[in-house]
Amino acid sequence: MSVLAAEVSREVALGLHRQMLAIRRFEERVYTLYLEGEIPGTLHQCQGQEAVAAGVCANLAKTDWITSTHRPHGHALAKGVSMRSAMAELYGKVTGCCRGKGGSMHLGDPAVGMLPAIAIVGGGNTVVTGLGLSFKLRKTGQVAVCFFGEGASNEGAFHEGLNFAAVKQLPIVFVCENNLYGASTSFDQVSLVPNVADRASAYGVEASTADGMDALAVYDAARVAIDKARSGRGPILLECKTYRFIGHSRGDARGYRSKAEEAEWLAKDPIPRIERDIVRMGLGTEADIDELRRSVEDELEDAILFSRESPLPQVSDAMEDVYA
Amino acid sequence: MSVLAAEVSREVALGLHRQMLAIRRFEERVYTLYLEGEIPGTLHQCQGQEAVAAGVCANLAKTDWITSTHRPHGHALAKGVSMRSAMAELYGKVTGCCRGKGGSMHLGDPAVGMLPAIAIVGGGNTVVTGLGLSFKLRKTGQVAVCFFGEGASNEGAFHEGLNFAAVKQLPIVFVCENNLYGASTSFDQVSLVPNVADRASAYGVEASTADGMDALAVYDAARVAIDKARSGRGPILLECKTYRFIGHSRGDARGYRSKAEEAEWLAKDPIPRIERDIVRMGLGTEADIDELRRSVEDELEDAILFSRESPLPQVSDAMEDVYA
């Protein structure tokens, strides 16, 4: 069980659970739909990493913003992109959150404070500084969160973005989802320091870490980080150690990592974990959890139906939106 | 007087002195020649920083390589580019080290182990990794030195280059000439950490520092760093605190820094300093120093004469060397 700085309410705990479940089930169904040929393109999914998206975004207001990566489904749902508009986007439908133009790697919606996800590794790490800069210049009290992988911390963009945010003391939380691998490459092959958080001191930036398989721990650490950023005390780097239960993208046989390692991490699955925590902490019952499950399934089926029935974009849409 | 790890020979001390004097006098004369309209283009000069170029390069073999920056005159002379071919390059003559195609910002000569200097800030920091990589793959025992400014440490290239070199354990010494300013911008405005060396730990790289106004100290620190790199124990970052006595480029009135600061650093001039050290350590006499001065002046006058009398490139040369 997590050691938390503050008490967690029933609402928060059940909210985190529902969010993680929604992401997990979304990803599972999407994968099947992809294999069945209903969803085109490719997929980078986040089963196993749900606690990070859920734990961080639960601390954000709708007016706060996030940037995301090639693996954005969980971030999108957690920040408030509806299952309908996320799913429809994967279907390439005009009702999708990017009207079919973005696709899986670019999920996002300004209406809920999420840029189209940036599929260039590290790409969000510089763009997010502009979000933070505008919040600071306009004194809006908003916060920006930049999700990125440990692999992205080797990009020049990580360096320039973090240093710029530090120097300008911008209200940004850089959230590293360290899932140990960038595609087939384990972090220890591409970094001599074991933690991305070890890099923050190079910029005079505070870093914290959280167990990325524990939604309550992430929630807690993110709350502290976001509060700090919002209060004007500059950016912070929050590293969450996590694991993707699936391949890097569809069709990755994961031959580069051991079954033993996978089993070890599967045992840390954040969803059963929070279920146990909720019951143990007396924040909810098995019945509450069953109810959550049903409501997620309903939402998911509705989203699939909606997506199937939604119209495709018009061919003429292709040349819209190039320029404003 | 410097505290040195090893004893310094008369030869080394006088060599460092002569090298610094050569650079200083070269820069001073070049500036006059520029003002008189003999030398075209622009100039980024290194008066005040001579101890770094001299102290580092005195430890390198001709077969070792360096990369340099927009401010390369000192590095070029110290690595062995002749005054004649450096000066002729500034004159735009075909006898220049780059046959007139490079100019002030691109001085270099493969014959002495120096790439054409790279005038994109941070540009050398990635390219140097390929030098180190080839030395390592071919087991040649060569070392590469990458000179860069503290301002360059904010470029993505610094990050990617240093991390790559670390991960691959390449025989590279990254020498930061921290002269406190990048153009008009003082380092404390663009970094929350005071030293570039503070950034090495982010890559698991060892860092050392040296008084960049003391050629013997630089010599000593560089020797240790270069030995380490050569022995296969990976890259090292050596930071030398120094100061440019002149503007960033020709015509910079230096209004962004105080006269008091300038005076403080002028008092640390590395050339009088080594003269005092030489005499105090009994490594040479005033007469030796006078002799050095004369020989530098002779070499300089010869280089100017040579450059004046050298032919310009042919117009048809312009389209040579685009492709091999």
Added chain:
Amino acid sequence: MPSVAPTERKISIAEALREGIAEEMRRDPSVFLIGEDIGVPGGFGGAFGVYLGLPEEFGRERIIDTPISEKAIAGAALGAALMGMRPIADMQYSDFLFECMDEMVNQAAKMRYMSGGKLKAPMVMRAPVGATQRGAQHGQCPESYFCHVPGIKVVCVSDAYHAKGLIKSAVRDDNPVLVFEHKMLYGSKGRQMAGGMDLTCHVPAEEYTFPIGKAVVKRQGADLTIVATHICLYRALAAAEALAADGIDCEIIDPLTLVPLDTETIWTSVRKTGRLMIVHEDTLTGGWGAEIAALAAEHCIYSLKGPIKRVAAMDAPVPCSPILEEAVIPSQARIAAAIRDQMNQ
């Protein structure tokens, strides 16, 4: 077009840009500047002095000095633009744009489209071009690369009147606009650098804008249409004056905006003269002159009396030695020779 009244107020491009920027900053609090060495007290006011005096009026909160981090500059400008601000970002030399191509090409140009039209990115990026004896990494004219990026607009300013009008339009435009300015034309160094040319022109003190996407005819002529920008425009004008004595009558167009291109003005001229030449300091192969030539070869082919010619920098890096630099970039003599040649074909 600039009036030539006797009371005219002549200023340089650098001054015109400064004035246009200052007016926009006064008008709209969402406009800010971001770049290296732009606002440091006692500093340069940007690499070519365009921002001198602005920090005093607007404060350093709106004139944001950055680390040497082009990716962060472009990324910060883009991010702020997406949030509704109107940044003017600064590259000291356009050569450094290659350090932030991801932010420009993969992010800024595509963010609106990827969002399905929900976002816009009203950012300006100013970038000085041109060879000035500084060698291969400080002398490029990289505008053609950006002409190939859907989602970006590309402006080249050649005189003070249009500089002011266009920088103001660029700030108000809802898209990423790259404004390329030629170092030799800023006018801060006076006539000398530009080979005796007067680099000032009449610029109204009052508010005006000049539309992005509109070309201007700088010289009327019957025999040959020349499209030229920046310093090549002036060289073409001088060559045309010299050749007028020989009865060759050139029409010269300054496109001012390369994307979107004012094809109407150009085609009208080409249909009249039957001949087309494009002149630019960017290198020849794959330069924007190729695009204009290709468009003309599609849309005006039946009006053409002979080959379409391009005069451009030779396909080489910019060499430093002045004699070599002059050899690679289009000189007045080279332009004049090409005109003669073309009139004989």
Added chain:
Amino acid sequence: MPSVAPTERKISIAEALREGIAEEMRRDPSVFLIGEDIGVPGGFGGAFGVYLGLPEEFGRERIIDTPISEKAIAGAALGAALMGMRPIADMQYSDFLFECMDEMVNQAAKMRYMSGGKLKAPMVMRAPVGATQRGAQHGQCPESYFCHVPGIKVVCVSDAYHAKGLIKSAVRDDNPVLVFEHKMLYGSKGRQMAGGMDLTCHVPAEEYTFPIGKAVVKRQGADLTIVATHICLYRALAAAEALAADGIDCEIIDPLTLVPLDTETIWTSVRKTGRLMIVHEDTLTGGWGAEIAALAAEHCIYSLKGPIKRVAAMDAPVPCSPILEEAVIPSQARIAAAIRDQMNQ
């Protein structure tokens, strides 16, 4: 040209590249590979499997996996090339080249020139192009940007025979060579992805090279010259077959190298047919088709019977939804319609 003997040995582009690379690595110890996820045991063998099996033969010292650091990849390749090695660097998707434009454009392309010819930079950069329903940042064809960089050679491979011959020539070339390959043509996914096309062709097992700078005529014809690369080449060929029934006889050229361009082969054809069309999946404005059109409008204008046409991706980022993606990139139908149109002008 591939022989079509009954004993032919048909392999895919992916296999041909692998074979060519392996041969060069055996021949020359200075050849090595560098990139992301190229040699990890149990990994992918590069984003499109081209390197599978190579680490087993050559060891991971010569197949160098890197951090996700495109600047370091390009910089390391360049630096090693300057020291006399012959790196083959890998971009997983060509879209990521925008992360290392400084290394490619400011450094690799210029290092020889800046050194006054004293250095050479024999590096290869492989980069997969093409839209495959992955959206705006994984579907570009950025070859035109590099056609504008003096000092770089640009190769586009369209079949296995030339892929092997050209990758070997690229490795042996003393200049930076960018090799663009189309994701749909690798052949690893079989015919399905390429819409039923057979993606294999005869490739001799023995040693051969194919020269950089040489185009091939893929179809002889009398009425119209079409220059096309990658998947557009196959669409153009299919359109030509379909239109042959209507008596339209197209000649189709695969340029294979864009820089230096084999103008002789193209002009010979244009002078014969009097009509020129260029087809590419890179976007229209400022694409390499413009350069060929511009050159033709200079050198073949008197042979032309009508407008030069370009069929290219529309000037937009690549949209993800398949229906939109199909709309922006040149389809066989769009090419066929353009051909008909052009024959009527």
